[in-house]
Amino acid sequence: MNPSLPSNSGGVEVEDLDCWYGGFQALHGVTTRFERGRITALVGPSGCGKTTLLRCLDRIHERNPAARTTGRIRIMDQDIFSPEVCVRELRRQVGMVFQRPNPLPLSIFDNVAFGLRIHGEAERLGRSGVAAAVETALRSVELWEAVKDRLLGPAANLSLEQQQRLCFARLLPLKPSVLLLDEPCSALDAASTEALEGLMRTLCPGRVVVLVTHSLAQARRVSDDTAYLLLGELVEQGPSEVLFQQPRDPRTANYLGGHYG
Numbered sequence: 001m002n003p004s005l006p007s008n009s010g011g012v013e014v015e016d017l018d019c020w021y022g023g024f025q026a027l028h029g030v031t032t033r034f035e036r037g038r039i040t041a042l043v044g045p046s047g048c049g050k051t052t053l054l055r056c057l058d059r060i061h062e063r064n065p066a067a068r069t070t071g072r073i074r075i076m077d078q079d080i081f082s083p084e085v086c087v088r089e090l091r092r093q094v095g096m097v098f099q100r101p102n103p104l105p106l107s108i109f110d111n112v113a114f115g116l117r118i119h120g121e122a123e124r125l126g127r128s129g130v131a132a133a134v135e136t137a138l139r140s141v142e143l144w145e146a147v148k149d150r151l152l153g154p155a156a157n158l159s160l161e162q163q164q165r166l167c168f169a170r171l172l173p174l175k176p177s178v179l180l181l182d183e184p185c186s187a188l189d190a191a192s193t194e195a196l197e198g199l200m201r202t203l204c205p206g207r208v209v210v211l212v213t214h215s216l217a218q219a220r221r222v223s224d225d226t227a228y229l230l231l232g233e234l235v236e237q238g239p240s241e242v243l244f245q246q247p248r249d250p251r252t253a254n255y256l257g258g259h260y261g
Contacts, residue, residue: 011036012057012178012208017071019052019232021064026052028232030071034225036177039200039209041223041240043216044255049232050212054180057210058094059087076177092119095171096180100187101163103155103170108147111155111166112137115174137172141165141199161192168199178208185218197222216256220244228252 012034019027027049034040042050055061056069059080073080080090092115104111112134116122122130134151138144143165147158155166164184171179181200185193200209200222213219219226220240227237228251236243236252247253254260 011076012210013072013074014053014057015072015074017053017056017069017073019049019056019061019067019069022066026232027056027069030229030232030234032227032234032237034178034208034210036208037205038224039204039211039222040225040227040237041219042210042212042227042229043214043219044229044235045260046214048229050229051182052232053229054096054182054210054212057178057180058091058096060091060096062087088119092174093176094178094180095174095176096182097164097167097171097184099183101160101167103158103163103166106155107152108138108155108158108166109134109151112169112173114170119174121174133173137169140172140203141169143169161188161195164188164192164196165199168203172203176207178210179203181209181211183212183214186214193218216244228255230255 014030014032017027017030018025030049030053042053044050052061057073057075057080061067061069069081075090075094078085104114106114113122113130116125116130116133125133135144138147143162146162155163158166164187185196188196197218200211203209211219211223223240225237226240226243228235228243230251236247236249243252244256247256251260
């Protein structure tokens, strides 16, 4: 049986990561670390490799048959490219939220219970245990009071912000150690964006959170650390307050100053 990833230690380490899609090299020798209990924002112009890096962290990039990688990624102290790692177990530990809300064509309840069912946890928990896990997840994303009387209704009837909260809630019953957020606020208005940013902070303790964003203002507001990518290269990374005020690399300064990208 393939071992699951341990969830009680470490963070995310990326070492000399290259990624190609066919003949196009999307990442060039990326080496970095994402710490538990901190939100790291990935910023840079379109096409710089932010989303590719994010997708490598749960191997979702492999859905493209032309994709290949070299280098190493360690999550919770295990090399995720090891033949011994089960991708299904990896994605149990590493949850991802996409640009636009993507609730399943199911009820609100079944959306949140979905992960427990496909990973075989629902049978162990029983009906009452699944119901409790669903309620806990919805409370964690501050959605319970709004939906508790319509759990069997279609998730598609929720507002965009509520749908995105539901996508966060869908991950939580499996207790992921890493949250990957690919521009989760890009489809939302200002008020909903503010609410989702608060949710990111709420869910951060005890987890690694990596946020791809095109908004430098959002990166400054919500992140603890910021990494700047350009043409597939990780140019600079550090505490957000320091990087935004005193970038070391002139390429970073040009981008943050609005002179590039």
